[in-house]
Amino acid sequence: xxxxxxxxxxxxxxxxxxxxxxxxxxxxxxxxxxxxxxxxxxxxxxxxxxxxxxxxxxxxxxxxxxxxxxxxxxxxxxxxxxxxxxxxxxxxxxxxxxxxxxxxxxxxxxxxxxx
Amino acid sequence: xxxxxxxxxxxxxxxxxxxxxxxxxxxxxxxxxxxxxxxxxxxxxxxxxxxxxxxxxxxxxxxxxxxxxxxxxxxxxxxxxxxxxxxxxxxxxxxxxxxxxxxxxxxxxxxxx
Numbered sequence: 543x544x545x546x547x548x549x550x551x552x553x554x555x556x557x558x559x560x561x562x563x564x565x566x567x568x569x570x571x572x573x574x575x576x577x578x579x580x581x582x583x584x585x586x587x588x589x590x591x592x593x594x595x596x597x598x599x600x601x602x603x604x605x606x607x608x609x610x611x612x613x614x615x616x617x618x619x620x621x622x623x624x625x626x627x628x629x630x631x632x633x634x635x636x637x638x639x640x641x642x643x644x645x646x647x648x649x650x651x652x653x654x655x656x657x
Numbered sequence: 658x659x660x661x662x663x664x665x666x667x668x669x670x671x672x673x674x675x676x677x678x679x680x681x682x683x684x685x686x687x688x689x690x691x692x693x694x695x696x697x698x699x700x701x702x703x704x705x706x707x708x709x710x711x712x713x714x715x716x717x718x719x720x721x722x723x724x725x726x727x728x729x730x731x732x733x734x735x736x737x738x739x740x741x742x743x744x745x746x747x748x749x750x751x752x753x754x755x756x757x758x759x760x761x762x763x764x765x766x767x768x769x770x
Contacts, residue, residue, distance in 0.1 A: 546699075573660060579761075587700075587761040633699055644690060644713065645759070647699035 544569050546636050548648035555624050555626040556656050563651045565634030571595075576617045577645060578608065582630040590632075593617065598613045624655045661686075661751050661762035662731075669768045670739050677732040678765045683750030685762070689732040691724055694746040694764075706732060739769045 545568040555561045569578065578590040591601065593610055601608045605622045621628055631652045635645040661680040670676050682689050688707055692700040705713040706726035717724065721739075726732040736743055749762045 566714075585746065585766070586763040589759070589761070615707035635700075638702075644705060644716070645692075645700070647692075647701070649699045 544574075544636050544638060544646040546634050546646055546648035548632075548634055548651050549654045550651045551572045552654070553651075554654045554656060557626060558623050560620060560622050561619075561624055561653065563632050563634075563653065565617045565619065567615050567617065567634070567649060569615075570637060576610065577635040577637070578617075578619050579633045579635065580630045581633065581650070583635060587633075590619075621653075622655075626655050626657050631657045661749055661760050663747075663762035663765050665747050665765060666763065667766045667768070669770060671770055672740060673738050676736040676739050676743070676767055678736075678747050678749075678767070679731045680734070680749030680751075680762060681731040682749075683760055685754050686751035686753070688752045689726050689761070690750045690752075691732075691734050692748045692750065694748060695746070700748060703734075704712075713748045736767075739767070741769050743767060 547566045550564055553561060570614060575596045576593045580588040580590055591608055598610050598612055607620045609618045633650045633652045634648045638644045661683055662712060664679050664743055668676055673704060674688045690705050691701055691703040694700045702716040704711060704717050705726045706724060708726055709728050721737045723735045746766050748764045750759050752759050
């Protein structure tokens with residue numbers, strides 16, 4: 543069965559600090575996709591990244607970076623030099639391998655960046 | 658290039674009433690997915706539809722909930738005889754082929770009073 547664990551319920555950092563959000567997943571399938579979404583206070587879901595299970599290269603996009611470690615089933619997300627606008631709930635998700643029809647979400651990490 | 662449009666944005670219903678949530682997928686997207694987010698929780702898959710077909714409803718509650726995606730018009734998630742526990746944010750997503758091209762709408766926040 544698919545499962546996504548985001549052990550950090552809430553994190554607070556001071557502006558300009560770096561912060562890493564952890565995501566650990568469980569799946570029996572060899573082919574799957576991992577996602578990160580941001581949910582700001584306004585409530586919508588903002589897509590951040592999709593990574594397939596065959597690509598273990600780390601990715602960087604501006605202040606955001608992702609570390610995919612298949613050996614530890616982790617897909618961690620780092621924000622460098624955090625800003626107040628980064629305050630949001632961040633969700634990690636895993637695709638359903640059977641039909642790739644739906645996503646399994648973690649319970650989210652609420653990040654608060656203090657000015 | 659309108660995204661996935663959901664309406665209403667907020668919906669208040671009294672216990673026992675019906676709630677109808679609408680989702681218009683992105684242009685060119687023929688796959689629609691509904692998710693529910695209970696307060697302080699992650700999103701949970703409910704149902705996956707293509708035009709005029711329910712493909713996977715494994716996440717739908719067995720009673721009171723139904724979904725459709727007609728040939729013409731938006732997808733509708735219908736909740737009959739709402740109860741307080743139905744209060745949640747309901748998100749719709751659409752994709753052209755599979756989950757790889759997922760786009761979420763802004764959600765409908767249902768409050769049952």
